[in-house]
Amino acid sequence: MKKGTIINIQKYSVHDGPGIRTTVFFKGCPLNCWWCHNPETQNKRHQIMFFKERCKGCGICIKRCPENAIKIIDGYPIIDNNKCTLCSKCADFCPNDAREYVGKDLTSKEVMDEVMKDEMFYEDSGGGVTFSGGEPMLHVDFIDEILDECREKEVHTTLDTSGYASWESFDKIRDRIDLFLYDLKVMDKEKHKKYIGVDNTLILSNLKKLSKHGHNIFLRMPIVVGVNDDDKNIDDSIEFISKLNVLQVNLLPYHKMGMEKYKRLDMEYKLTGDEKPSDEYMNKLKEKFERAGIKVKIGG
CATH class of the missing domain: 3.20.20.70 (Aldolase class I)
Incomplete structure (x- = not known):
């Protein structure tokens, strides 16, 4: 199917x-x-949307990312798309729904x-x-x-x-x-x-x-x-x-x-x-x- x-x-x-x-x-x-x-x-492809206004800068997404693809830039966690495998863990564990997995x-x-x-x-x-x-x-x-x-x-x-x-x-x-x-x-x-x-x-x-x-x-x-x-x-x-x-x-x-x-x-x-x-x-x-x-x- x-x-x-x-x-x-x-x-x-x-x-x-x-x-x-x-x-x-x-x-x-x-x-x-x-x-x-x-x-x-x-x-x-699947994507991850980032709602900047919801982000509190807690850093949980950084800890959960298995590829170390997220780092803080200008106070916000930014994904390196070259490293990201779209596993969705950053979205799954975000307490403020600042990331949304699309697809x-x-x-x-x-x-x-x-x-x-x-x-x-x-x-x-x-x-x-x-x-x-x-x-x-x-x-x-x-x-x-x-x-x-x-x-x-x-x-x-x-x-x-x-x-x-x-x-x-x-x-x-x-x-x-x-x-x-x-x-x-x-x-x-x-x-x-x-x-x-x-x-x-x-x-x-x-x-x-x-x-x-x-x-x-x-x-x-x-x-x-x-x-x-x-x-x-x-x-x-x-x-x-x-x-x-x-x-x-x-x-x-x-x-x-x-x-x-x-x-x-x-x-x-x-x-x-x-x-x-x-x-x-x-x-x-x-x-x-x-x-x-x-x-x-x-x-x-």
């Missing part, structure tokens, strides 16, 4: 597809979006057992399970195992994806995915490469194929001031979407809720945190999409 690296199984989720859902967040992503609000999902390897049965605990909520609300991340398509063989059981137990399935995976991977599971939540971030290839880390050729190609095959698709468009809110990108997006078969477009205004996580992971946050579009602008965008005959919703 295959294992997947999971950071969280979130119950009673209402923004990741229809009804009440259980969202499985996978670790690992091939992209590097500047505004990513779940940076702990980017690295496929757990679970079998498909363990995940499915957790999903099915809320079966009655799915039946009453039309909900189900959503595979998210990170990029769940990095775990396509693992998801493949779960989907068979979802079909058997009539659990609605949603895949929240960036689209950056081989078509062969999508083709392997697409017949058992009831709804795709598909990201459309930037239309210009070079800007996409700058702000997301890869160009968008594969992403757009997969989207066209899923649309051609008649799959249920909700497009998700994050709106980030100074990145993709310009008229050209919006117009190009509308032109592209108008040729597709999609059920809905969700316009998602940028937020900075994940900003603090970057510090905890010793990662660089490349935006200022002030890139949120105004409500007035979001409403104007909504009207523009609607004039083009596209069903649109702000948020979700």
